[in-house]
Amino acid sequence: MxxxxxxxxxxxxxxxxxxxxxxxxxxxxxxxxxxxxxxxxxxxxxxxxxxxxxxxxxxxxxxxxxxxxxxxxxxxxxxxxxxxxxxxxxxxxxxxxxxxxxxxxxxxxxxxxxxxxxxxxxxxxxRLSARIGNERMPPALNEVSVVASTRSKVIRLKVYRDDKFVYYMEGDGVIVATPLGSTAYSMSAGGPILDHSLRGFVVTPLAPVQAWLRPVVFDLNTKIRVVLVENSIEGYVIVDGQTSMEIPPGGAVLVEVHHExxxxxxxxxxxxxxxxxxxxxx
CATH class of the missing domain: 3.40.50.10330 (Probable inorganic polyphosphate/atp-NAD kinase; domain 1)
Structure with missing residues (x-):
C-alpha cells in the first residue's frame, strides 16, 4: 500500500x-x-x-x-x-x-x-460546491458562508431556492452547511444539528436584523442562490473557513451538492x- x-x-x-x-x-x-x-x-x-x-x-x-x-x-x-x-x-x-x-x-x-x-x-x-459566475471554489466539507466584507457593517442579501425567492435579510451574512458542518459554524450561530443520515443541508442566517428569520433545512438536491442586492456592501464567500473570494453588490453565489x-x-x-x-x- x-x-x-x-x-x-x-x-x-x-x-x-x-x-x-x-x-x-x-x-x-x-x-x-x-x-x-x-x-x-x-x-x-x-x-x-x-x-x-x-x-x-x-x-x-x-x-x-x-x-x-x-x-x-x-x-x-x-x-x-x-x-x-x-x-x-x-x-x-x-x-x-x-x-x-x-x-x-x-x-x-x-x-x-x-x-x-x-x-x-x-x-x-x-460536500457542497460553490460557484461565483464561472469561478468555482474548493468543495466544502463543513459550510459555505457569505459574510460582510466589513465586520461593523450590515450585508444585504436575498436567498433563493431553485430560483424561487425564500427571504431577504440584512445582517452579518448567511451559512449554508452540510450535515457534518451543522455541528460547526452553523451550530454556533444557532443552527440545528443535522443527523449525518439526512440527505439535506441547512441555511442559517447570521445575526439577522429581521429577528423572525430562522434556519431552514433543504433537500440535498436543492440549489441555493445567495444574491447581494445592489445597495449592499461587498461581501466574501468563505469555504470551510479556509478559502475566500470577494463578491460585489449585485453578485451571486450558487451553492449545491458536490458530485464527489x-x-x-x-x-x-x-x-x-x-x-x-x-x-x-x-
Whole structure:
C-alpha cells in the first residue's frame, strides 16, 4: 500500500507525529510518501533524508491513502487540495479537540496495522460546491458562508431556492452547511444539528436584523442562490473557513451538492454523530 502523509505546516508536534506514522508504515511494509508542498519545512526535509520516503502531489496523488496529521483546519486544507480525487483520508489528531479526526497518537501502531490489513470503514461525507459566475471554489466539507466584507457593517442579501425567492435579510451574512458542518459554524450561530443520515443541508442566517428569520433545512438536491442586492456592501464567500473570494453588490453565489463526497477512514466500531459531538464539546 502507498500511504501519503500530510501534516500541519510549521508544527513541530505534527511533524514528530507524522514521523511516527512513517516509521510504522515502513516497519509494516508500506510505501511512504510526504506531500511535496511540505518540502520547505525543515523537519520534512530531515524526514525524507533520514527515512525511506518519497514525495507525492495533491494535484496528482499517486497514493492509495492520505494520512493527515494536525487539527480540523489541516484536514480541511488537505481535502481542498485533494479536490475530486477519490482517495480516502486517514486522520490523526494532535490534541483532544480535533473534532473531525479519528486517531490519537497513541493509536498509531495499531491503526497503521489495521489500515494495511483492511480493518477499517470508509465513510462518505456530503460536500457542497460553490460557484461565483464561472469561478468555482474548493468543495466544502463543513459550510459555505457569505459574510460582510466589513465586520461593523450590515450585508444585504436575498436567498433563493431553485430560483424561487425564500427571504431577504440584512445582517452579518448567511451559512449554508452540510450535515457534518451543522455541528460547526452553523451550530454556533444557532443552527440545528443535522443527523449525518439526512440527505439535506441547512441555511442559517447570521445575526439577522429581521429577528423572525430562522434556519431552514433543504433537500440535498436543492440549489441555493445567495444574491447581494445592489445597495449592499461587498461581501466574501468563505469555504470551510479556509478559502475566500470577494463578491460585489449585485453578485451571486450558487451553492449545491458536490458530485464527489469526502472519503474519511474510520476505525472505531461505534462512531455515531452524537458520540462524536457531545464528549468533545463538553
Amino acid at each position: 502507498r500511504i501519503g502523509v500530510y501534516f500541519r505546516p510549521s508544527s513541530e508536534l505534527a511533524a514528530e507525529i507524522a514521523s511516527r506514522v512513517i516509521d510504522e508504515g515502513v516497519k509494516n511494509g508500506a510505501e511512504m510518501y510526504i506531500e511535496e508542498s511540505l518540502l520547505k519545512e525543515p523537519r520534512a526535509s530531515t524526514i525524507i533524508s533520514s527515512k525511506r520516503v518519497r514525495t507525492f502531489s495533491f494535484e496528482k496523488p499517486e497514493v492509495d491513502v492520505v494520512a493527515v496529521v494536525g487539527g480540523d483546519g489541516t484536514l480541511l486544507r488537505a481535502l481542498h487540495m485533494l479536490g475530486d480525487h477519490r482517495i480516502p483520508v486517514m486522520t490523526i489528531r494532535m490534541g483532544r479537540r480535533g473534532f473531525l479526526l479519528d486517531v490519537t497518537p497513541l493509536e498509531i501502531p495499531e491503526r497503521i496495522s489495521d489500515l494495511l490489513r483492511g480493518k477499517y470503514n470508509v465513510v462518505s461525507y456530503t 463526497p469526502a472519503r474519511i477512514i474510520r476505525f472505531h466500531d461505534i462512531d455515531t454523530l452524537y458520540e462524536r459531538i457531545f464528549p468533545r464539546v463538553i
